[in-house]
Amino acid sequence: MFVSMLLCHSTFTLAQQYSLQQLQDSALQNNAAIHAAHHDIRAAQQQRKEAFTKFFPSVSATGLWFNANKGMAEMQIDPNEIISSANLPLDQIPASTMTMLSTMLSPEVLASLSSLTAPMSVSMLKNGTIAGVMAVQPVFAGGQIVNGNKLARVGEDVSRLKLQLSTNEVTKTTSLYYWQLVSLQEKMLTVKAVEALLDDIVKDVTVAVRAGVAVRNDLLQVQLRQNDVRSQQLKLQNACSLVKMMLAHHCGLRDTLFTVSAAITDESTVLLPSPFAASVQGETALPLLPEYRLLEKQVEATKLQRRMEVGKRLPSLGVGAGYNYHNLMERSFLDASKGKIDRTFGMVFASVSVPLSDWWGGSHAIKRRKIEQLKAQEQLTDNAQLLKIRMQKAWNDVQEAFQQVALARQGVEQAEENLRLNRDFYKAGTCTMNDLLQAQLLYQQARDKRTDAFAAYQNSLLDYHQAVGRSNFL
Numbered sequence: 001m002f003v004s005m006l007l008c009h010s011t012f013t014l015a016q017q018y019s020l021q022q023l024q025d026s027a028l029q030n031n032a033a034i035h036a037a038h039h040d041i042r043a044a045q046q047q048r049k050e051a052f053t054k055f056f057p058s059v060s061a062t063g064l065w066f067n068a069n070k071g072m073a074e075m076q077i078d079p080n081e082i083i084s085s086a087n088l089p090l091d092q093i094p095a096s097t098m099t100m101l102s103t104m105l106s107p108e109v110l111a112s113l114s115s116l117t118a119p120m121s122v123s124m125l126k127n128g129t130i131a132g133v134m135a136v137q138p139v140f141a142g143g144q145i146v147n148g149n150k151l152a153r154v155g156e157d158v159s160r161l162k163l164q165l166s167t168n169e170v171t172k173t174t175s176l177y178y179w180q181l182v183s184l185q186e187k188m189l190t191v192k193a194v195e196a197l198l199d200d201i202v203k204d205v206t207v208a209v210r211a212g213v214a215v216r217n218d219l220l221q222v223q224l225r226q227n228d229v230r231s232q233q234l235k236l237q238n239a240c241s242l243v244k245m246m247l248a249h250h251c252g253l254r255d256t257l258f259t260v261s262a263a264i265t266d267e268s269t270v271l272l273p274s275p276f277a278a279s280v281q282g283e284t285a286l287p288l289l290p291e292y293r294l295l296e297k298q299v300e301a302t303k304l305q306r307r308m309e310v311g312k313r314l315p316s317l318g319v320g321a322g323y324n325y326h327n328l329m330e331r332s333f334l335d336a337s338k339g340k341i342d343r344t345f346g347m348v349f350a351s352v353s354v355p356l357s358d359w360w361g362g363s364h365a366i367k368r369r370k371i372e373q374l375k376a377q378e379q380l381t382d383n384a385q386l387l388k389i390r391m392q393k394a395w396n397d398v399q400e401a402f403q404q405v406a407l408a409r410q411g412v413e414q415a416e417e418n419l420r421l422n423r424d425f426y427k428a429g430t431c432t433m434n435d436l437l438q439a440q441l442l443y444q445q446a447r448d449k450r451t452d453a454f455a456a457y458q459n460s461l462l463d464y465h466q467a468v469g470r471s472n473f474l
Contacts, residue, residue, distance in 0.1 A: 020174075047152050048155070054138070150304050172466065182451075218433040292380075298380070
């Protein structure tokens with residue numbers, strides 16, 4: 001981060017001077033829009049990682065404890081009826097029946113069945129515990145998992161392209177503020193130069209009035225022009241202060257005690273680039289543009305969304321395994337005080353889900369996704385043409401701005417010569433003060449026009465580089 005550095009002394013303060021590249025670097029590190037774009041990228045990365053977990057088994061654990069006010073399963077057992085139905089003594093009851101009874105009754109109760117005559121009431125499942133762990137591995141889900149991961153990667157690519165767009169926008173805004181401030185500083189220098197020129201003219205006119213070769217009205221005209229220049233200087237100072245505040249906020253600077261460096265009068269900084277955005281090379285430049293690649297990602301995303309919509313209507317297959325525990329069964333049907341039997345068991349299973357009625361509404365959802373995909377494809381084709389037009393316009397603007405800079409430089413040279421001649425003519429008495437002040441005004445306007453033309457050229461050059469996908473040129 002570039003921070004304003006001040007060397008404070010008792011009589012003066014030296015402010016930090018920044019170049020355009022330094023300010024752009026600071027803006028890319030501190031601007032809120034760039035931070036938001038980075039947050040979006042990190043969120044998209046987490047979404048992609050979340051989608052990847054769908055390839056792995058889902059593991060779940062369940063537990064249940066209950067205690068009812070009475071058994072959920074109750075029955076009456078009549079030993080006499082059991083024995084009479086078998087029509088055999090207890091020791092001659094078939095093994096299958098005895099096996100069934102042994103699972104229900106304790107050995108002591110089973111041995112005493114012959115002595116029991118009254119029916120018995122049996123209650124089960126009054127309380128108990130159930131627990132289990134289960135893992136399910138999806139085998140086929142209609143392509144939803146695969147396409148979902150692809151869609152998540154597309155989302156991450158989109159967030160990165162949006163970061164590039166934000167970077168271009170922040171860079172462009174920084175350049176606009178920078179050259180606006182440079183223009184104001186240069187105009188301030190022009191005003192100071194004009195002020196010095198008017199001071200010289202005041203001195204000459206004052207001497208001429210005292211000598212009687214000039215009228216006092218000439219001196220008043222020059223003084224009025226001085227007041228006008230001072231008013232312009234005050235407006236420029238306020239404008240500089242406001243632009244510095246905006247630039248400091250945009251770039252994350254701590255204060256506005258800084259200046260910017262630029263060489264408006266350096267002719268080597270004004271070079272016409274090669275016509276990279278010519279219509280012949282438009283197709284080559286298109287893939288470099290983040291706007292075009294975003295449109296391509298939109299088409300890809302709608303295609304994947306249509307596939308996922310189809311996948312929702314296809315059968316899904318999964319396999320799994322589980323391990324379970326329960327203690328629902330009593331050790332004795334007739335004597336619950338003997339405790340419960342702990343049971344554990346494992347199992348494997350396979351599940352198939354086939355949607356049937358979903359195809360009715362799903363067919364319309366699939367058609368809607370197809371329409372969205374067609375719309376995205378048409379937007380790609382249409383906006384591609386608009387991007388080519390933007391390339392050509394940007395190149396035309398660069399050429400025009402380049403020519404304006406050349407004309408403005410010629411205008412400054414002509415205005416300087418015109419001012420010099422009118423000053424000599426006034427001293428020789430062959431022109432009026434109005435002519436001299438008009439020449440001074442034309443000189444000031446010519447310098448301001450050169451300043452504005454140079455700033456406009458630099459901004460149009462940045463627009464051109466971004467229009468042809470060369471945003472990192474500067």
